[in-house]
Amino acid sequence: LQLEEVKIPLFYGWFLMSPANEKVKCSAIDFVKTLDTLEAFKKHSADFTGKAEKEVDLEQHFKAKASLHCTTKFSNYGKAEGAKEYAQNLVVKDHFGSVSELSLIAFFVTPRTVGARVSLTKEQLQLWPVDAESSVPGATGLPHGSRAHVTLACAAGVEAVQTGLDLLDILALQKDGQQGELVEMELGSLSYYGEGRWMLALREPICASACFSSSYK
Numbered sequence: 001l002q003l004e005e006v007k008i009p010l011f012y013g014w015f016l017m018s019p020a021n022e023k024v025k026c027s028a029i030d031f032v033k034t035l036d037t038l039e040a041f042k043k044h045s046a047d048f049t050g051k052a053e054k055e056v057d058l059e060q061h062f063k064a065k066a067s068l069h070c071t072t073k074f075s076n077y078g079k080a081e082g083a084k085e086y087a088q089n090l091v092v093k094d095h096f097g098s099v100s101e102l103s104l105i106a107f108f109v110t111p112r113t114v115g116a117r118v119s120l121t122k123e124q125l126q127l128w129p130v131d132a133e134s135s136v137p138g139a140t141g142l143p144h145g146s147r148a149h150v151t152l153a154c155a156a157g158v159e160a161v162q163t164g165l166d167l168l169d170i171l172a173l174q175k176d177g178q179q180g181e182l183v184e185m186e187l188g189s190l191s192y193y194g195e196g197r198w199m200l201a202l203r204e205p206i207c208a209s210a211c212f213s214s215s216y217k
């Protein structure tokens, strides 16, 4: 085993600190609970259950994440494409351990995942891999940083990587001009994009302190 190789982590990202981590988790639970009670949502519950008329208990459907982060680079211990270059990037080295504010601008729910969309600052975008969006079919035209998100929960058997893909899917529909049914909520406006895809654009972004670091598991 080469020491050089084991040094590269599973992934890099911004890790939400306390109490921001708890604040975001609570806001997400509130949103999901409220969504579940809306007539507009109940009308489309078959998207989740596969059966007409059958209601879904979203809190049962999803398993919430305990500690939250926004992945920048999935390095897979050096096996992912560009992992070594990212680890050696001076901007990455310089920012390692630094704290900044993440701005959460939307919540989204699909039958697979619950996530928060993150709007990155210019400085934060320097840490965003160039191919994060272009490597995903169907997301090629979306702006750099579009995939930035915090995974809040996944349905049984769903891997967290799905959350960013679900976000890109919704953003591609938005870009095509698809504006589903709109429901005004206290927190912002909620749109339905078909096939169980919902996005709440927050009236007030949620600010969360986060530390840029890496994880080995």
Ligand code: ACK
Binding pocket: 010, 011, 070, 071, 074, 150, 151, 160, 161, 162, 163, 164
């Ligand atoms: O919720 P996430 O962003 O989705 O955070 C986790 C983290 O890395 C550790 O698994 C993300 N992840 C997993 N596989 C990939 C991948 N192939 N591309 C991008 N992100 C990934 C996952």
